[in-house]
Amino acid sequence: MENFFARYKNPLVLMLVLFIQVIALATQVKRPEGAKAGNTGSGTRLIRVWTITAFTPVEKMFVSTGHFFRDGWHNYADLRGVRRKNRELQDEVARLQMEQVRLKQDADQARRLQALLDFKEKFISKTVAAQVIGTSGTEQSRVIIIDKGAHDGIKQDMAVITPDGIVGKVKDVFPLSSQVLLINDHDSGAGVILEHSRLQGIIRGTSLGELQITDIMSDEQIEAGDHVITSGGDRIYPKGFSVGTVVSATPDRDNDPFLAIKIKPSADLRRLEEVLVVTKTVEEISPVAGGSAPMRAADILAQRLPSIPKQDANAAKTSGGTSLGSTPTGTTPTGTMPTGAPKASPLPTPAKPNQPSNGAVEQKPAGTGASAKQPAAAGGTATPTAPMKADPAASKPASSGQTTGQSTVPSGANGAATATPTPAKPKKPKAPSATPTEPTAPKASNQPASEPPGATPTPTPERP
Amino acid sequence: MHSSVSLTSREEIEVHRFSWPVSIGIPVAAIFLQVFLRIRFLTVLDLPLLVTIFFAVARRRPVPGMITGALIGSLQDAWTGHPIGLFGIAKTIVGYLGSSLGVKVDVDNPGSRFLMTFAFVLIHRFVYMAISLQLVGGSEAWIWGHTLLSAFVNGLAAVVLFALLDKLKLRN
Numbered sequence: 001m002e003n004f005f006a007r008y009k010n011p012l013v014l015m016l017v018l019f020i021q022v023i024a025l026a027t028q029v030k031r032p033e034g035a036k037a038g039n040t041g042s043g044t045r046l047i048r049v050w051t052i053t054a055f056t057p058v059e060k061m062f063v064s065t066g067h068f069f070r071d072g073w074h075n076y077a078d079l080r081g082v083r084r085k086n087r088e089l090q091d092e093v094a095r096l097q098m099e100q101v102r103l104k105q106d107a108d109q110a111r112r113l114q115a116l117l118d119f120k121e122k123f124i125s126k127t128v129a130a131q132v133i134g135t136s137g138t139e140q141s142r143v144i145i146i147d148k149g150a151h152d153g154i155k156q157d158m159a160v161i162t163p164d165g166i167v168g169k170v171k172d173v174f175p176l177s178s179q180v181l182l183i184n185d186h187d188s189g190a191g192v193i194l195e196h197s198r199l200q201g202i203i204r205g206t207s208l209g210e211l212q213i214t215d216i217m218s219d220e221q222i223e224a225g226d227h228v229i230t231s232g233g234d235r236i237y238p239k240g241f242s243v244g245t246v247v248s249a250t251p252d253r254d255n256d257p258f259l260a261i262k263i264k265p266s267a268d269l270r271r272l273e274e275v276l277v278v279t280k281t282v283e284e285i286s287p288v289a290g291g292s293a294p295m296r297a298a299d300i301l302a303q304r305l306p307s308i309p310k311q312d313a314n315a316a317k318t319s320g321g322t323s324l325g326s327t328p329t330g331t332t333p334t335g336t337m338p339t340g341a342p343k344a345s346p347l348p349t350p351a352k353p354n355q356p357s358n359g360a361v362e363q364k365p366a367g368t369g370a371s372a373k374q375p376a377a378a379g380g381t382a383t384p385t386a387p388m389k390a391d392p393a394a395s396k397p398a399s400s401g402q403t404t405g406q407s408t409v410p411s412g413a414n415g416a417a418t419a420t421p422t423p424a425k426p427k428k429p430k431a432p433s434a435t436p437t438e439p440t441a442p443k444a445s446n447q448p449a450s451e452p453p454g455a456t457p458t459p460t461p462e463r464p
Numbered sequence: 465m466h467s468s469v470s471l472t473s474r475e476e477i478e479v480h481r482f483s484w485p486v487s488i489g490i491p492v493a494a495i496f497l498q499v500f501l502r503i504r505f506l507t508v509l510d511l512p513l514l515v516t517i518f519f520a521v522a523r524r525r526p527v528p529g530m531i532t533g534a535l536i537g538s539l540q541d542a543w544t545g546h547p548i549g550l551f552g553i554a555k556t557i558v559g560y561l562g563s564s565l566g567v568k569v570d571v572d573n574p575g576s577r578f579l580m581t582f583a584f585v586l587i588h589r590f591v592y593m594a595i596s597l598q599l600v601g602g603s604e605a606w607i608w609g610h611t612l613l614s615a616f617v618n619g620l621a622a623v624v625l626f627a628l629l630d631k632l633k634l635r636n
Contacts, residue, residue, distance in 0.1 A: 010526040014560045017534050018553055025549035025599055052543065058496065 112274050115163045126280035128152050130160075132272045133177065142185040142209055144168075144272060149176045157236055159278040165242035165266025166190065166230060167275050178277075182269050183243070184209045191231040192243050196223065200231055203243060203263060211244055211263035214252055218259050222249035228263055238278060242266040480522040480633040490629065491515050491536045499543045508614045510585065512536045514622050516555045517584050518629050520562030521571045533559025547600050554591040558584050572630075574623045581622035585615035 005012065116129060130152075134145035148154050150173050160167040160180045168188060171181040181188050184205040192203045192213065199220060201213040216222065226246040232239025244263040252260035482490075494511035516536050520529030537555030541548040562584060570576055589611050596602035 010530075010560070010564070013527050014530050014556070017530055017556050021534065021538070021549035021552045021556065022599070025547050025553070025595070028547045028549070055492075055496065055543070062496070 109273070116274055116276055118163070127161075127276040127278050128154060130154075130178075130275050130277055132275060141187075142182040142205065142269070143171065144180045144182060146178050146180055146275060146277070147176070148277060149174045149178050151175055153279050154178045154277055155279075159237045159241075160275050161237075161241060161278060162267045162272070162275055164268065165244060166237050167267050167269065167272060169236050170277065180275070184211050184265060184269055189234070190237050190243065191233040192228045193231045194222065194246070195227040195229050197221065197226065200233075201261075203228065209269075211265055213261040213263060214255055214258055216259050216261060218251050218257055220259065222246060222259060222261055224248060480524075482519070482522070482632060482634060486632045487519070487532075490632070491519075491532070491539070495536065495540050495543060498540070508610075508617050509621055510588070510614070510618055511625075512540050512551070513555060513558065513585065513588055514581065514618060514625055515629075516559050517562045517581060517622065518626050520559040521566035521580070522629075522633065524563055524566040526560050526563040529559040529563025530556045531559070533557070533562075550592065550595055550600060553595055554588045557591050558588050561587065574627075577622050577626050578619040582615045582619040585618045586611065589614070 113129070128148050130146035130148040132144050133147045136143035144167075146154075146160070154170055154173050156170055156173055158170045160169060166183055168180045168182040168185070170178050172179040182205070183190060183203070186205045186207050188205045190203050191200065193200050194216075197220065199216055199222075201215045203211055203213050206212055213228075224246050228243040228245065230237040230239055230241045230243055244265040247262040247264045249259050249261040252258045491512065494515040498509075498511045516529075516533045519532045520526075523529055523532075533555035534552050537550075537552035538548050540546075540551045540555075544551075562580075565571065565580065569580070571580055589606075593604060593606055596604055
């Protein structure tokens with residue numbers, strides 16, 4: 001027996017080893033009942049745990065070492081081009097920033113132009129959009145230069161506006177550019193209406209670049225925040241455009257009975273980029289386009305009220321603004337601002353019963369200066385469409401001979417120019433010399449002889 | 465001297481010995497490389513099997529050879545998630561055959577090493593498949609192409625690897 005084992009030791013050991021492993025294998029394979037079907041019996045689990053636990057640190061060490069070298073190589077490879085990449089990215093960032101700024105400017109400009117377009121379609125019949133290309137560069141004169149000139153149809157004294165409000169008027173026209181005198185320049189002025197109180201006045205610029213109304217009596221109740229719009233009487237700015245809002249109203253120490261009303265302009269006059277030059281207003285073209293002017297409330301009222309019988313045509317022609325019984329004002333002190341030309345433009349001036357039509361601005365009458373200052377033109381709606389000079393001869397009858405040398409004459413004309421005119425509001429005398437009550441106004445309408453021969457009155461005055 | 469017929473010279477049947485670090489470290493390193501280093505080529509190469517063959521042939525003693533094969537195979541099973549004994553039985557048989565063959569054949573020649581390894585890979589694969597299909601209930605298929613390729617590659621690798629491992633033999 002001993003010899004047997006000695007002789008077959010190796011095969012016996014082999015069989016034993018194989019038997020043990022087969023038993024172990026069978027234990028793992030045939031153990032699933034009770035244990036999970038994973039066939040890893042509890043007897044072999046310890047072997048797995050021990051081996052794996054023993055070699056996991058080694059594995060981690062190798063893996064970490066491998067990661068160290070691999071990451072180190074990758075980092076080195078990545079860092080090789082980092083500086084160049086960084087430069088490229090910085091250039092890209094700079095380029096994108098510039099592009100972003102450009103796109104933002106384009107977008108802002110598009111919004112502004114869209115607003116201009118909307119505004120133009122809404123209010124203005126014919127305008128020319130212009131780009132602001134320069135300024136006067138001094139505080140003494142507030143002038144901007146636009147890129148549209150005579151070749152684009154720009155003419156002197158055309159109104160320049162933005163959707164926010166009026167900007168100024170064209171001062172000088174060159175072939176390819178124009179100079180615009182801003183509304184806050186001390187040489188500027190415009191006829192305005194306080195929207196809430198319906199008071200008329202003239203807004204002027206100051207040497208500090210502020211806007212001020214100085215021709216409203218101090219007994220008026222002016223509230224801060226009141227909106228100021230153009231009156232249209234200056235024949236430059238169309239009626240109804242926003243001018244600004246009242247900031248404060250204090251007694252004017254230099255001009256005692258009047259208020260110094262500071263106005264904040266609606267348009268940001270310091271940041272103008274695109275503007276519209278009003279080359280033709282709706283009122284100017286409507287008779288041409290539509291043929292007959294629409295009947296206005298004042299006209300209807302004038303027709304219904306008792307009035308003086310119509311005079312004959314000749315008398316009407318010669319009498320200028322007195323043609324119709326309802327339109328006696330005749331002397332509309334609506335001189336143009338800068339030129340001082342006291343011509344009465346053919347444009348109808350807006351006339352509301354309490355809103356005098358002619359807020360002439362800066363009008364310096366060529367003649368005696370007595371022309372424009374009539375505070376109470378009767379029949380406030382009636383501004384003769386005929387171009388009539390506001391020379392002394394024309395204005396005297398209506399203005400009762402008051403020569404103040406000032407320009408505008410807001411008149412609180414009420415209703416039609418009947419034989420019983422109600423005196424105009426005494427609130428808005430432009431000049432101290434203007435008497436608040438104007439008893440002579442009705443007479444003016446009945447004195448056609450005062451019209452100078454050169455005047456060509458039209459028998460059918462348009463009323464705004 | 466062996467009483468049986470031997471094809472080896474006296475020097476060739478010399479029993480080689482290895483230090484303990486080598487005896488433990490080389491099989492562990494082979495299993496580690498095989499299991500944890502996810503090199504695609506190693507799926508064809510069976511380093512634990514090559515180490516088993518080398519130690520079995522070099523020691524020329526069947527019992528240590530089969531024990532070495534059993535331990536390496538069981539360790540490989542434990543790490544690879546196979547039922548313990550699957551690789552163990554296969555490598556036990558290979559270890560036994562290798563050590564038995566080393567007594568009779570010159571296994572230091574590169575050609576014989578290649579052929580011996582080629583044959584042992586086929587045997588190992590055959591035993592493994594038999595146990596897997598018959599005892600464990602596995603469903604692996606015998607793929608001749610893959611098996612022959614694996615045998616060829618392992619034979620070539622054995623020529624190189626055995627030459628390197630020869631340097632670890634202890635010399636008197």
